[in-house]
Amino acid sequence: MKNEKIYILIPTYNRAQLLLETLESVRNQTYSFWECIIVDDHSSDDTVEQVRKYSERDKRFSCFLRAEDYCKGPSGSRNMALDIAKERKAQFIQFFDDDDLMHPKKLELQVTLFVKDTDLELSICRYERFSSSAKMVPIDHIELINTISLAEDFLFTRLRLNVGGPLFRAKLFEDERFDESLQYGEEKELFLRILFRYRPKSLVLNQTLFYYRAHEVSLTRIMNSRILKRGSEIVIHQKIWDYLAENDLLNNQAAGFLIRQFLLENHSKEYINKANRYISKESNFSFFSKLRFRVLIGFHEIYSRIIYKLLLIKI
Known part of the structure; x- marks a missing residue:
């Protein structure tokens, strides 16, 4: 494993001081064979200057300005x-945010799993939120959890994947990239595509190995964030339906979940029609499941018409 380098990828924007804390947590890793690529989104503060000074101390860090192509x-x-x-022929990819912190043993414990199992493609760890200082607990043993249906568990939110948790084999990103049109949840959308497309062999480390910084925000920002998050979730469900359907990856578990989202929260006629066609022609749902979904879609159509009529009534 000493010849297989981990590439840590950090986007940043106006986070000079917090980013230096993050970089220090990377620098303190017990596993030392890594490179950290920082891409600055044209910060208006001194982020780039601070990072370049930092990289002079440790050549494993490199800083780039986001190119106009992105x-x-x-x-x-x-x-x-x-x-x-x-371009640098990375073997492993570790995403990380510019204000979070790594446990000193994060890379070592996760990469060790790949040493023990050369077929492993993804390792996952737990994380904790912190506001001022992170309390990093020493780790004396490794507790593993086997995953059976990681793609479905993540889609159904039975398992949470924060962007800084997984360590990936780089080959999983050979043809997949983040959707730059999304303003929120872009990592969820990409991870879902990868999990359903490749069904990567994975292990979960039942230890906290990174720390997610919680920022103080105003009530207005909280409300705006919730609205943005909800809107993005709707778009992500639509994108995932299209991706799975176009690549013949849509199974009944995923379809059932997404259909319920379309009926209960999305209300997009376009996607309800797509779901109806899937139920009628492409699925292998049981007779009673097909009947149940058709009844629900029928009730949804009636409900939508009633609401539409009521909204036209003059007050």
């Missing part, structure tokens, strides 16, 4: 970092 935002910066890592 959209503004973390997705564009991450895609640029992925392309740089690909």
Whole structure:
């Protein structure tokens, strides 16, 4: 494993001081064979200057300005970092945010799993939120959890994957990139594509190995964030349906979940029609399951018409 380098990819924007804390947590890793690629999204503070000074102390860190070929935002910066890592023939990819912290043993414990199992393609760890200082607990043993249906578990939110948790084999990103049109949840959308497409062999480390910084925000920002998050979730479900359907990856578990989202939260006539066609022609749902979904879709159509009529009534 000493010849297989981990590439740590960090997008950043106006986070000079917090980013230095993050980089220090990377520098303190017990596993030392890594490179850290930082892509700055044209910060207006002194982020680039601070990072370049830091990289002079440790040549494993390198800083780039986001090129105009990539959209503004973390997705564009991450895609640029992925392309740089690909040019450098990366074997492993570790995404990380510019304000979070790594446990000193994060890379060592996760990469060791790949040493023990050369077929492994993905290792996952737990994470904790912190606001001021992270309390990093020493790890004396490794507790593993086997995953059976990781793609479905992640789609159904039975398992949470924060962007800084997984360590990936780089080959999983050979043809997949972040969707730069998404303003929120872009990592979820990409991870779902990869999990359903490749069904990677994975293991979960039942230890906290990175720390997610919680920022103080105003009530207005919280409300705006919730609206953005909800809208993005709707778009992500639509994109995942299309991706799975176009690549013949849509199974009944995923379809059933997405149909329920379309009926209960999305209400897009286009996607309800797509779901109806899937139920009628492409699925192997049981007779009673097909009947149940058709009844629900029928009730949804009636309900939508009633609401539409009521909204036209003059008050």
